[in-house]
Amino acid sequence: MSVWLAASPVLVPLATALATALAYRHARLQRLLSLAGIVAFFGTALTLVATVQGGETLAVAFGSWPAPFGIEFRIDRLGASLVLITALMGLACLVFHESDADPGNRHPLLLPLVHGVLAGVAGAFATADLFNLYVWFEVMLIAALGVFAIGGRRDQLDASFKYLTLNLLGTLLLLIGVGAIYAATGHLNYGALAEAAAGLPPALTTLLLTVLGLAFLVKAGAFPLFAWLPASYHTLPGPILALFAGLLTKVGAYAVLRVVGDVFAPPPAVLLEALGWIAAATMLVGVLGAAYHWDIRRILAFHIISQIGYILLATALAGEAGNAATLFYTLHHIVVKANLFLIGAIVWRLTGSYDLRRIGGLWQARPWLGVLFAIPALSLVGIPPLSGFWAKYLVLFEAIGQGRIVWTVVALLVSVLTLYSMMKIWLEAFWRPHPDAGWTLPRDARLAPAVAATVGLAAITLWIGTQPEALIAYARAAAATMGGAAP
Amino acid sequence: MNPRLVILDVVARPLYVVVLLASLVVLLRGHNEPGGGFIAGLVAVTASVLWALAHGPAAAEARLPFRSPLILSAVGVALGVVSGLPALLFGDAFLTHLWGAIPLGFTELKVSTVLVFDVGVYLCVWGALAGYALSLLEADLTPADDERPEPRR
Numbered sequence: 001m002s003v004w005l006a007a008s009p010v011l012v013p014l015a016t017a018l019a020t021a022l023a024y025r026h027a028r029l030q031r032l033l034s035l036a037g038i039v040a041f042f043g044t045a046l047t048l049v050a051t052v053q054g055g056e057t058l059a060v061a062f063g064s065w066p067a068p069f070g071i072e073f074r075i076d077r078l079g080a081s082l083v084l085i086t087a088l089m090g091l092a093c094l095v096f097h098e099s100d101a102d103p104g105n106r107h108p109l110l111l112p113l114v115h116g117v118l119a120g121v122a123g124a125f126a127t128a129d130l131f132n133l134y135v136w137f138e139v140m141l142i143a144a145l146g147v148f149a150i151g152g153r154r155d156q157l158d159a160s161f162k163y164l165t166l167n168l169l170g171t172l173l174l175l176i177g178v179g180a181i182y183a184a185t186g187h188l189n190y191g192a193l194a195e196a197a198a199g200l201p202p203a204l205t206t207l208l209l210t211v212l213g214l215a216f217l218v219k220a221g222a223f224p225l226f227a228w229l230p231a232s233y234h235t236l237p238g239p240i241l242a243l244f245a246g247l248l249t250k251v252g253a254y255a256v257l258r259v260v261g262d263v264f265a266p267p268p269a270v271l272l273e274a275l276g277w278i279a280a281a282t283m284l285v286g287v288l289g290a291a292y293h294w295d296i297r298r299i300l301a302f303h304i305i306s307q308i309g310y311i312l313l314a315t316a317l318a319g320e321a322g323n324a325a326t327l328f329y330t331l332h333h334i335v336v337k338a339n340l341f342l343i344g345a346i347v348w349r350l351t352g353s354y355d356l357r358r359i360g361g362l363w364q365a366r367p368w369l370g371v372l373f374a375i376p377a378l379s380l381v382g383i384p385p386l387s388g389f390w391a392k393y394l395v396l397f398e399a400i401g402q403g404r405i406v407w408t409v410v411a412l413l414v415s416v417l418t419l420y421s422m423m424k425i426w427l428e429a430f431w432r433p434h435p436d437a438g439w440t441l442p443r444d445a446r447l448a449p450a451v452a453a454t455v456g457l458a459a460i461t462l463w464i465g466t467q468p469e470a471l472i473a474y475a476r477a478a479a480a481t482m483g484g485a486a487p
Numbered sequence: 488m489n490p491r492l493v494i495l496d497v498v499a500r501p502l503y504v505v506v507l508l509a510s511l512v513v514l515l516r517g518h519n520e521p522g523g524g525f526i527a528g529l530v531a532v533t534a535s536v537l538w539a540l541a542h543g544p545a546a547a548e549a550r551l552p553f554r555s556p557l558i559l560s561a562v563g564v565a566l567g568v569v570s571g572l573p574a575l576l577f578g579d580a581f582l583t584h585l586w587g588a589i590p591l592g593f594t595e596l597k598v599s600t601v602l603v604f605d606v607g608v609y610l611c612v613w614g615a616l617a618g619y620a621l622s623l624l625e626a627d628l629t630p631a632d633d634e635r636p637e638p639r640r
Binding site (some may be wrong): 003 | 575
């Protein structure tokens with residue numbers, strides 16, 4: 001049965017996508033199938049983590065063609081935890097989508113495409129084959145593109161076009177990189193590549209990893225290749241935006257970690273040095289971009305970029321501690337970031353706008369929402385005792401330990417600027433009175449599913465914050481079995 | 488679009504069947520020779536496009552199996568997934584294909600789950616690409632805002 005469990009990260013969402021596509025004429029049935037599918041996915045992902053947390057890896061060679069020739073899924077602690085967080089985000093966002101907080105156009109193709117995105121994301125986390133990784137990136141891209149285009153509004157088509165063009169460049173670069181690596185080593189399987197990598201001349205390894213790394217950095221939204229992200233994300237419906245914001249860029253960051261920190265570990269030092277500076281620039285540019293904007297979605301979209309910088313910084317620190325910090329930061333950040341977008345959608349429902357200059361007065365009307373927003377917002381900044389504090393602690397402790405003072409100072413500075421952004425949202429949306437004196441809360445808002453989803457995610461943030469030992473131990477165990485174990 | 492062409496109109500009817508039969512031949516010979524589900528699907532798309540040129544995209548869509556490109560391609564993907572499932576019975580990995588032979592006396596007929604997979608690819612390609620082609624033809628027929636609607640026959 002273990003081979004089927006190993007294939008489940010793709011099989012379950014794919015089956016759900018099919019079932020919802022076949023039911024596209026029956027809206028209620030489609031929503032039920034979608035929810036049932038995501039619950040099943042969450043269940044199998046939990047089983048997956050429970051199975052691998054002892055150190056066992058789950059593998060399946062599709063069609064019984066053995067590795068290194070066939071395509072293999074090989075799920076270790078790193079992959080399993082990311083599959084679980086994917087399923088969790090899918091669950092939270094699809095439950096949230098049952099409310100009327102910015103649900104967007106309920107097109108019959110929306111749910112099949114969203115499950116298609118989930119299949120692509122989970123497939124990328126599960127696979128142990130470089131070309132197969134490319135395929136899952138492509139599945140993600142095509143399905144996400146469908147979601148972007150679905151409304152057919154002018155700004156949506158504009159966003160889809162920018163998303164398509166810039167991501168296709170990344171994809172092309174990725175394909176070139178994969179092809180070159182295959183030409184150089186004759187392998188695509190991670191395990192076989194790790195063995196073959198030792199025999200490559202260092203200059204060639206540097207070149208190959210540069211091409212591959214650049215492609216992943218486009219996908220991750222790193223400086224200076226992030227232009228597609230703020231250009232497109234704000235046209236999505238709230239819960240879908242939260243799902244994309246939480247997951248998609250993190251697949252790029254994961255791919256960097258997998259390649260630099262596992263398969264080709266230890267990589268040439270010059271690459272880690274470059275990655276570190278890219279990370280610092282990403283952090284800084286992202287947070288400065290956010291300071292300029294007044295639309296909640298745009299502010300948060302720039303913070304995705306800024307936070308990707310922290311994740312890449314952890315990867316650049318390399319070694320067991322760096323890899324563990326990368327995983328911890330990624331898991332914490334996905335939950336927090338998605339939750340902020342979801343709460344933003346609730347704010348939109350209650351006040352009628354995402355523009356901070358046109359809203360306000362929520363602290364008077366809905367104080368619990370102010371508290372709910374403060375949990376992920378302060379966690380994003382890194383205030384103890386929330387999850388973000390431990391994530392930043394792990395990264396910065398390692399950065400100081402390696403004598404990387406400039407990167408540490410940048411990271412701390414960016415934290416302060418992040419606090420400024422979050423305070424801006426809090427002051428404008430919650431504290432300040434509503435600019436329209438006649439404004440009242442909408443009476444017919446159906447927010448119960450939205451509140452359930454956001455409170456659940458906030459509870460996870462609080463749990464990680466107060467009980468970080470379990471997750472830190474898991475991340476360290478995951479890093480211990482990765483290739484970067486001996487720096 | 489041009490006024491309907493009588494010759495095309497008449498020829499489309501038998502040609503539609505011939506092209507689909509040809510696509511089936513390509514599908515089945517693809518097992519050991521050039522061909523297979525993907526190419527056969529493309530051939531089938533040409534049949535749908537031919538019908539759309541002769542009788543309009545809506546009529547071509549109505550002639551597709553299940554009368555919907557979306558359902559057709561979803562059924563195709565579903566067949567692909569299903570073809571990998573029988574391996575479960577034998578404890579093999581997903582997509583491990585099974586083979587059998589049915590003796591017919593003078594020869595034997597080879598059957599396999601690979602064929603199911605290939606038919607799935609065929610239907611998926613047919614549905615997806617016919618869907619795109621027909622929507623594009625439809626968009627071509629729909630007058631833009633600044634054009635007067637053309638008289639339809």
